[in-house]
Amino acid sequence: MADGSGECNIKVVCRFRPLNDSEEKAGSKFIVKFPSTEDSVSIGGKTYMFDKVFSPKANQEKVYNDSAKAIVKDVLGGYNGTIFAYGQTSSGKTHTMEGVLADSLYMGIIPRIVNDIFNYIYSMDEAIEFHIKVSYFEIYLDKIRDLLDVSKVNLSVHEDKNRCTYVKGATERFVTCPEEVMEVIDEGKSNRHIAVTNMNEHSSRSHSVFLINVKQENQENQKKLTGKLYLVDLAGSEKVSKTGAEGMVLDEAKNINKSLSALGNVISALADGNKSHIPYRDSKLTRILQESLGGNSRTTIIICCSPASFNEMETKSTLEFGRRAKTIKNVVIVNEELTAEEWKRRYEREREKVSKLRAQLQRAEQELMRWRGGESVPADEQSGLTRDLDTSTLSLSESGQAHHLSNMYNTGVVSSDPLTNEERMKFEEERTRLYAQLDEKDDEIDKFSQQIEKLKEQIVDQEELFNTGRRDNDLLQADLTRIQQDNESLKEEVKEVLQALEELAVNYDQKSQEYEAKSREVETLGEDLTAKSTALNSRDSELQQLKEQTTHQKRRYMEMVTNLMKDLAEVGIVLGANQNTSFIGELKLSGDASKLDDEFTVARLYVSKMKSEVKALTTRTVQLEAYQTASHKKMETAERELTECKLLISQYEAKMTSLQESIRDAENKRRLMEETVDTLNEECAKLKAAEEMHQVTSIEKEKEKDSVEQMKNALEHQIEKHRENHQKQLATLRDEIADKQAMIDQFKDGNQKLTLALERLQQDYDRLKTEENEKSVKLQELTLLNEKCDQAKQDLKGLEETVAKELQSLFNLRKLFVEDFKNRFKKIVVGEEPDDAANSGGSLVQKQKISFLENNLEQLTKVHKQLVRDNAELRCELPKLEKRLRTTMERVKTLESALKEAKESAMKDRKRYQHEVDRIKEAVRQKNLARRGHVAQIAKPIRAGGGPIVFRNQNIQQK
Ligand code: ADP
Ligand code: MG
Numbered sequence: 001m002a003d004g005s006g007e008c009n010i011k012v013v014c015r016f017r018p019l020n021d022s023e024e025k026a027g028s029k030f031i032v033k034f035p036s037t038e039d040s041v042s043i044g045g046k047t048y049m050f051d052k053v054f055s056p057k058a059n060q061e062k063v064y065n066d067s068a069k070a071i072v073k074d075v076l077g078g079y080n081g082t083i084f085a086y087g088q089t090s091s092g093k094t095h096t097m098e099g100v101l102a103d104s105l106y107m108g109i110i111p112r113i114v115n116d117i118f119n120y121i122y123s124m125d126e127a128i129e130f131h132i133k134v135s136y137f138e139i140y141l142d143k144i145r146d147l148l149d150v151s152k153v154n155l156s157v158h159e160d161k162n163r164c165t166y167v168k169g170a171t172e173r174f175v176t177c178p179e180e181v182m183e184v185i186d187e188g189k190s191n192r193h194i195a196v197t198n199m200n201e202h203s204s205r206s207h208s209v210f211l212i213n214v215k216q217e218n219q220e221n222q223k224k225l226t227g228k229l230y231l232v233d234l235a236g237s238e239k240v241s242k243t244g245a246e247g248m249v250l251d252e253a254k255n256i257n258k259s260l261s262a263l264g265n266v267i268s269a270l271a272d273g274n275k276s277h278i279p280y281r282d283s284k285l286t287r288i289l290q291e292s293l294g295g296n297s298r299t300t301i302i303i304c305c306s307p308a309s310f311n312e313m314e315t316k317s318t319l320e321f322g323r324r325a326k327t328i329k330n331v332v333i334v335n336e337e338l339t340a341e342e343w344k345r346r347y348e349r350e351r352e353k354v355s356k357l358r359a360q361l362q363r364a365e366q367e368l369m370r371w372r373g374g375e376s377v378p379a380d381e382q383s384g385l386t387r388d389l390d391t392s393t394l395s396l397s398e399s400g401q402a403h404h405l406s407n408m409y410n411t412g413v414v415s416s417d418p419l420t421n422e423e424r425m426k427f428e429e430e431r432t433r434l435y436a437q438l439d440e441k442d443d444e445i446d447k448f449s450q451q452i453e454k455l456k457e458q459i460v461d462q463e464e465l466f467n468t469g470r471r472d473n474d475l476l477q478a479d480l481t482r483i484q485q486d487n488e489s490l491k492e493e494v495k496e497v498l499q500a501l502e503e504l505a506v507n508y509d510q511k512s513q514e515y516e517a518k519s520r521e522v523e524t525l526g527e528d529l530t531a532k533s534t535a536l537n538s539r540d541s542e543l544q545q546l547k548e549q550t551t552h553q554k555r556r557y558m559e560m561v562t563n564l565m566k567d568l569a570e571v572g573i574v575l576g577a578n579q580n581t582s583f584i585g586e587l588k589l590s591g592d593a594s595k596l597d598d599e600f601t602v603a604r605l606y607v608s609k610m611k612s613e614v615k616a617l618t619t620r621t622v623q624l625e626a627y628q629t630a631s632h633k634k635m636e637t638a639e640r641e642l643t644e645c646k647l648l649i650s651q652y653e654a655k656m657t658s659l660q661e662s663i664r665d666a667e668n669k670r671r672l673m674e675e676t677v678d679t680l681n682e683e684c685a686k687l688k689a690a691e692e693m694h695q696v697t698s699i700e701k702e703k704e705k706d707s708v709e710q711m712k713n714a715l716e717h718q719i720e721k722h723r724e725n726h727q728k729q730l731a732t733l734r735d736e737i738a739d740k741q742a743m744i745d746q747f748k749d750g751n752q753k754l755t756l757a758l759e760r761l762q763q764d765y766d767r768l769k770t771e772e773n774e775k776s777v778k779l780q781e782l783t784l785l786n787e788k789c790d791q792a793k794q795d796l797k798g799l800e801e802t803v804a805k806e807l808q809s810l811f812n813l814r815k816l817f818v819e820d821f822k823n824r825f826k827k828i829v830v831g832e833e834p835d836d837a838a839n840s841g842g843s844l845v846q847k848q849k850i851s852f853l854e855n856n857l858e859q860l861t862k863v864h865k866q867l868v869r870d871n872a873e874l875r876c877e878l879p880k881l882e883k884r885l886r887t888t889m890e891r892v893k894t895l896e897s898a899l900k901e902a903k904e905s906a907m908k909d910r911k912r913y914q915h916e917v918d919r920i921k922e923a924v925r926q927k928n929l930a931r932r933g934h935v936a937q938i939a940k941p942i943r944a945g946g947g948p949i950v951f952r953n954q955n956i957q958q959k
Contacts, residue, residue, distance in 0.1 A: 009327070010328045028309050030308070060112075064108075069116065078225030079298055082300070088315075089204040097232075110210060132176070134184055134210065135172050137167060143284070151453050155446055156168050156442030205235050212229040228291075237260060266286045268324060293330075296331060631772060646758070797868070801861065
């Protein structure tokens with residue numbers, strides 16, 4: 001049936017794939033058997049017959065050659081063609097239809113067909129021009145989505161004037177070579193991938209339709225042929241559970257099965273043969289395939305099956321589907337646009353046929369009359385009406401009407417219903433009207449869905465923008481919070497530092513107070529000390545007196561003792577003289593003590609002298625410091641005055657310059673005036689000369705004399721007037737000049753005064769400066785002196801201590817001496833005198849006093865030492881504290897500067913982000929604008945025989 005119009009069965013081929021890995025792992029058995037005839041397959045004891053059965057061994061090329069190759073010729077011969085693959089998911093539909101596109105061994109039917117179409121074109125007559133365009137779309141949930149334009153998501157199906165269905169608005173790409181077709185397929189596939197998340201699930205539930213439309217025109221006889229080829233990879237034929245996939249509402253789940261069950265219904269209806277209505281309109285898929293199933297198309301169904309025992313049920317139902325489909329008959333005709341010549345010829349033929357039929361009718365009517373007249377007509381005279389009618393219908397079918405009739409039959413126009421023809425016509429009209437309405441509604445839906453898609457895209461864009469904006473905002477916010485946190489922490493640090501500073505200040509205050517208190521104590525103690533030392537002095541003097549008394553008494557005793565000794569010596573020479581020598585040593589000792597006393601007093605004197613000097617020095621320094629501050633103040637005021645004076649001077653100078661300018665102006669004016677006076681004088685002289693001349697000629701012109709006189713008078717008068725005016729002006733100008741001069745003098749005086757004052761101030765300033773320098777030098781000296789003083793004080797203290805120690809030892813010695821003396825005296829003198837006891841009692845009291853004072857002195861010195869040490873410690877601590885203060889201040893400063901920098905950088909970042917956001921917005925806007933523009937589609941004609949010129953050029957370019 002490959003050539004010539006007429007009825008033909010749908011071709012059904014069956015392909016079994018090999019067991020796949022998972023089936024083998026699961027231990028599935030290979031349950032199908034292939035008899036050697038290649039057109040049958042048996043499963044479970046039942047044998048199915050098809051046009052062709054491919055075992056798993058059949059490779060892609062064999063499948064193509066045996067099932068699809070013929071269709072190329074048909075399509076290029078002006079017939080419609082359809083190949084679709086049916087079968088459960090992973091049964092090999094996509095493998096069969098597409099295969100591995102770029103692999104010459106594993107490529108499927110689509111790439112092979114495309115290559116063959118072009119090869120066939122290249123081998124055809126050069127006079128034929130081809131226009132090949134392709135479309136690619138998918139049907140998912142009964143919505144047609146254009147794979148070449150993602151914005152078209154719900155295309156509608158319409159009928160053209162020949163009542164052929166087509167997808168309205170589907171993108172059509174004109175192609176000139178197989179590579180271009182492959183590019184289109186790749187584009188469609190990538191678009192399909194972009195739109196979905198789970199490609200496997202999606203592809204098993206959607207039908208993909210690739211449409212090749214071939215139009216050809218013979219340039220010589222204007223014969224035009226068109227052929228459409230649908231290549232369909234159907235969704236998996238297995239039942240999707242009622243609940244559908246995850247996250248899918250019930251309606252969607254129902255829709256998944258809808259198109260395939262509609263396909264099953266259509267095929268069953270067609271297979272039954274006597275059904276009046278075929279439900280093509282039940283789904284978009286069946287509507288697109290309307291021509292392919294029972295219409296004008298050469299159709300091949302490839303049923304794909306798994307051989308595994310696990311899939312037995314599905315395989316059986318697939319085979320059943322194929323068996324039913326095999327019975328469907330299509331009526332194919334060439335899609336030809338006839339030329340006028342052709343139409344004329346056909347018209348002639350039809351007219352001939354009509355006249356023949358009329359003659360037949362007449363003959364039949366005559367026969368009828370004869371029959372009605374009771375005459376029996378012999379067989380050889382009967383008209384061959386039935387045979388003739390048969391031929392006429394055949395010829396009708398030839399002219400394309402048969403298809404229409406069969407359509408009418410299918411759609412129930414011609415049937416044996418009890419309805420009258422009129423009613424039927426009415427219903428038919430109603431139906432077409434309703435279908436037209438349906439199509440309109442479809443169009444509207446399409447439009448709306450496209451709008452929705454556009455809006456969705458816009459929303460996505462906006463969301464993206466929003467998201468980027470939000471992200472930027474978040475980043476900025478984070479930055480801001482970070483900066484704020486930094487700020488907070490810095491603030492806290494600053495606060496801490498300030499607190500530390502305050503503490504330090506408080507500590508410092510406390511310490512200074514303590515120091516003051518201590519120094520006050522030291523002073524009081526020093527006063528005490530002086531008091532004590534005066535007391536000590538008085539005691540010393542008392543002691544001295546006592547000593548003198550004692551020495552006096554000693555002497556007396558000595559005398560007495562010597563007398564006694566003499567007496568005794570005289571009395572008892574027998575007693576030795578040893579004791580005498582020891583006594584003399586004791587006396588020597590007492591002499592040493594007196595020497596020490598002397599030294600002590602001298603030292604004391606020195607100390608007091610130094611103290612008074614130190615005091616004088618400190619008062620002097622204090623005075624000098626006060627004086628220095630005062631002089632500083634004075635200097636400052638002087639400087640201020642100086643600057644003021646400078647200002648004044650500059651003002652006056654400016655005034656002076658302006659005045660000088662005005663003077664110059666006046667000078668100029670004066671010069672001008674003088675010049676005018678000169679000219680006027682000249683004029684005057686001239687006039688006088690003229691007058692003289694007149695006087696000379698007056699004799700001759702005595703008649704005119706009067707008039708001349710008058711003129712002269714008038715002139716003189718005028719001149720007088722002028723002169724007066726000039727004089728007045730001169731006078732005023734001179735006055736002005738005088739005024740100005742006076743003013744200038746005044747200003748000059750003022751200026752001089754001010755400059756003098758300035759000089760004086762400068763001198764004062766210099767003097768003060770030198771004074772200050774001197775003072776500072778003095779101050780330094782004084783501080784040096786002060787330090788020396790301190791040193792001296794400390795030395796003094798050391799001295800005092802040594803003196804005190806020596807004093808102590810002295811006292812000890814004295815005590816020893818007194819005791820020794822007492823003992824000796826007791827030993828030597830037997831008879832005691834009464835005033836001796838009183839003497840010893842007085843010395844005892846004195847001794848007690850002395851020891852008490854000594855104790856006091858010791859304590860005081862201790863306290864003094866302690867105080868001095870404290871003071872030194874505090875002094876040591878002070879620079880440390882100052883250092884800390886300075887470092888904290890520095891830290892605060894660095895922190896502040898860091899904060900400032902951070903703020904600045906944040907501002908900069910913010911500006912940069914703003915700029916970036918603006919730029920992105922602009923770019924997005926431009927993109928949106930660009931997207932809206934439509935690109936015109938240009939038909940690229942390709943010529944048969946030796947390939948298209950365009951294509952070759954392109955190929956060369958590509959190479
Ligand atoms: P479907 O499109 O029906 O869901 P596929 O065509 O994607 O199934 O096939 C599923 C797997 O089986 C793919 O990996 C494919 O390569 C493999 N396959 C299908 N048919 C054959 C075959 N005849 N020979 C070898 N492998 C096949
Ligand atoms: Mg697939």
